[in-house]
């Protein structure tokens with residue numbers, strides 16, 4: 001097992017958001033997460049990436065407990081993530097977006113850097129960003145502003161940002177949302193490339209066909225709880241999962 005969540009509870013603003021979330025992700029697998037809007041899918045990625053604290057339970061990565069450590073330390077373990085929306089970054093070039101993923105998000109961390117170290121860090125992060133872009137066949141877009149590109153290319157660029165940081169584990173938040181059916185093949189190709197490179201993937205997605213064909217295992221959730229974990233086809237076909245999506249009886 002590469003990653004495990006063990007009985008994780010999350011509360012935000014005094015409201016219970018996740019309850020008793022447990023699952024395991026095997027090394028090299030693509031683990032899917034599905035569930036209706038507001039189910040808590042993004043919050044799970046926020047917990048793993050250290051952005052949101054748990055009130056109970058643990059995140060275990062390669063046998064080490066990561067619970068409560070800062071986001072940049074999580075990234076230091078080779079865990080990268082994409083965002084559900086890149087709407088705030090449309091003015092950035094693709095290369096800047098991908099380089100940005102490697103910045104320390106602590107002001108103190110940045111201030112401690114001398115000018116020389118800052119320059120060296122910028123060069124290293126751009127080199128690594130360019131490598132990730134080339135791996136996903138996005139080199140030609142490096143200097144284009146994100147906002148000029150199709151949603152598929154924007155999503156792929158953010159996947160490259162996650163890949164540049166995630167040497168071990170890549171967490172992807174709805175890479176196909178807003179992407180036309182005809183362009184989803186490019187997202188699937190990027191997932192295959194990540195797998196070929198040996199990455200383990202956690203993939204949130206709403207498209208049942210896409211998760212069934214791209215995931216080794218699937219977890220369905222609703223109202224902050226796990227409904228079912230197992231074979232993707234079986235999970236999607238189960239009556240309780242269909243009901244959660246329809247909000248009514250699946251019969």
Ligand SMILES: Nc1ncnc2c1ncn2[C@@H]1O[C@H](COP(=O)(O)OP(=O)(O)OP(=O)(O)O)[C@@H](O)[C@H]1O
Nearest residue numbers: 012013017035036037038039040041042043044084
């Ligand atoms: N910072 C926050 N403070 C309070 N409540 C929050 C916060 N972030 C998320 N929530 C609530 O937690 C619940 C789960 O949100 P989350 O974003 O994890 O859902 P999701 O499954 O990713 O949904 P979607 O499919 O719409 O992206 C929602 O009810 C949401 O309103």
Ligand SMILES: [Mg+2]
Nearest residue numbers: 041042043084
């Ligand atoms: Mg979400």
